[in-house]
Amino acid sequence: MNLRSESQPGGRKSRSSFVATPDRWENSRSSAASFASSAAMGGRKSPVRKRNAFKAFLRAFVSFFSSSSFKPEITSPRPRTTRTLESPYATPSRLSHSSLRESRKGTIHGRDSPWQRETGSTQFTMEEILKATKNFSPSLKIGQGGFGTVYKATLDDGTPIAVKRAKKSTYENHLSVEFQSEINILGQIEHLNLVRFFGYLEDNDERVVVTEYVPNGTLREHLDGFRGNFLELSARLDIAVDVAHAVTYLHMYADHPIIHRDIKSSNILLTENLRAKVADFGFARFGINEAGVTHISTQVKGTAGYLDPEYLRTYQLTDKSDVYSFGVLLVELISSRRPIERKRELKERITIKWALKNFQQGKTIQVLDHNIPHTPANNLALEKILELAFQCLAPSRQSRPSMRSCAEILWNIRKDYRELLSSDLLSQTSHQRNLSISGDET
Structure with missing residues (x-):
């Protein structure tokens, strides 16, 4: 096994034919309250069926993490230790x-x-x-x-x-x-x-x-507050969309499919305008490019806390291992906590387990980084991001969405988030104007 320790099928397009931008993905769902779950579950279902399906998924998820087979604390890991649109291509x-x-x-x-x-x-x-x-x-x-x-x-x-x-x-x-x-x-x-x-x-x-050279440090440094002001939720959503686009490109649009194997916050570099760039391809390898082949049998490589437990257990690598790591990253993005918080009490040490427990108990707001204000737009985005994160973290790779689905869902979350923000601002401005008029009349 080669582990890093972190403390505190179908036709494929040529890379030249695909240049993803944050607004690349088609939008066919506009309801912020319902689109994420139906997109990830693979179709339109009634509200009752969607809730039952997600509850069943959560029960399987909880059962997996409470089983003795899940041991995210690797006992002997090998330590190993960037918003405006601008084209990076010099043609x-x-x-x-x-x-x-x-x-x-x-x-x-x-x-x-x-x-x-x-x-x-x-x-x-x-x-x-x-x-x-x-x-x-x-x-x-x-x-x-x-x-x-x-x-x-x-x-x-x-x-x-x-x-x-x-x-x-x-x-x-x-x-x-x-x-x-x-x-x-x-x-x-x-x-x-x-x-x-x-x-x-x-x-x-x-x-x-x-x-x-990407000048603005790593995502982890920003989440830790080492780069000045803490990131707003809007910036975190943009970063999540950027990373989802990058990994989707690797999986589907590169000349040969590529599995990164080390998606984590310290491998996400930020530009001065907070454009995210995925880095460090030391553990990356070419993926499946043959019909009928479902996985690659290979030595386990990755970082403790981000590793797909199914890959760790079976030595079978697929692009869904990157999806799992991306799920961990989503929880990290909204909470600012590291995947393994060694200095916290035992019940909060594994961040995804702690986040899931709060989600199940209706205490989702406790997962949000305390530097982010509680607003209707932030709270709704938090709920939808966590729902997607737990789908990415499904114990079985067959139950996880593709990275393209993740990117589409996040694009819609961001779209609805921006719309809600705009309506909130409009409402506040209107309220202030009415107060001002009332004051003038008196």
């Missing part, structure tokens, strides 16, 4: 002829382009990396993990980059496999909500991955 048509140059792999780079460099698989030289990182200066270090160290650097053309350098002293065979897998997968994907890959270096015992 030749957008660059002047004089500003183009070819990389060693035929990738086009534009000095005058606002994107600076196109996604590609450039093989950098050691000299370029040393110059960009100022000989791996400690002052440029922005992250540390089991794989190695991450530095913020700048290329000669002014492009800010993130340089992930593998640890030499612990460079084992499995890390070499992860490195090759990561650069192979990164070189084949391109999406607004995925961190862009610029290239790599493999020179003797040096292993380096070069990606775009």
